[in-house]
Amino acid sequence: MNQKKRFDPKTYKKRPNKRLPADDGQLYIYGLHPVIAALANTNRFKHTLYATPNAISKLEEAGANISVKVKDVTPKKLDEMLGTDAVHQGVALHVKPIERDALKDLHEKSLVVVLDQITDPHNVGAILRTACAFGADAVITTMRFAPQETGVLAKSASGALDYTSLIEVKNLGNAIQELQNHGFTCLGFDSEAETALTPDLKSEKLAIVLGAENKGLRQRTRDLCDQMVKLDMPGPIKSLNVSNAAAIALFAATSR
Known part of the structure; x- marks a missing residue:
């Protein structure tokens, strides 16, 4: 006669929460x-x-x-x-994920945000939301070291994922050069830059280039930017969350 297997708390594994399948690209x-x-x-x-x-x-x-x-x-x-x-x-x-625009589609646009290896989906989502609110035409990220389109990203963007173009590029340096060829001035942000950001931005076509909070812009990205600027903050804290920095930069860009 078969005996029932006794419950052993040491070997018991909790069944994980059921999730809808996501292996079909949806x-x-x-x-x-x-x-x-x-x-x-x-x-x-x-x-x-x-x-x-x-x-x-x-x-x-x-x-x-x-x-x-x-x-x-x-x-x-x-x-x-x-x-x-x-x-x-x-x-x-x-x-299903949205079919993304290409970089070449931006040649007639005037305001974009470029993200250099910002990996936190909450930050990228918040930047998308801010970019949408200020009327930016697109947010550009890298294919690697950047969050994929997920529910977390969409929730953080509060709808902006479906209103503002999110463009992925293989090589950010090449993308910056292509933007410059289309007439964009690429403005890199760094808390250690010598020049402070002013509301009097001359360029009619502007790309705001932001890096990750822990390491900032990579050296090649910095070298390719037309100008490096910082946010002029009189208080003892000289750096902000990258999504907050994006909001200030976009406010300056749209107040010209």
Whole structure:
């Protein structure tokens, strides 16, 4: 007669949270603002909307274009799908990543933000949100040492991922040179630069170049920039979070 196997707490492994499959090149955008923006983006493929009844009501009140299959779920089910750390607000949208613009599409644009190996998706998302708010035409990142399009990035961008172009380039130095060939002045930011940023920016086409907080811009990036500037801060702290620095730089650029 077979005996039941006794429970051994030393060998027990907790079953991980169930997640929707993401191995097909698709992703899950969550939160009201990111989902509303994704639903409105005609260039993004939408598969299924997972939402609580309360979230559906909020989407309808906001005028969201719900033209996809809707699946009624509970908040607990969304926690299981996305992980308990995801602030989903009762809604998640199963989508494909956006097909990105190319650098050559920017030759008629006037304001871009260039990120030199900034890896934190929260920072990149916050910069996207700020860039969108100030009317920047694109945010440029590297293919390596930069976050991929994820739900975390989309949530941090609060919808800006579907409003502002996010362009990936293989070689940032070559990208800066191409921008310069299109008439952009590339302004690099460094807290140790000699020249302080002023609101009187002369260039009609401007690229704001920002580096990671712990190491700043790489040497080749610095060498290629037309000018290196710093934020003139009278207080004892001379550096800011990179997303805050981006906001100040974009304010100066759009106040010309």
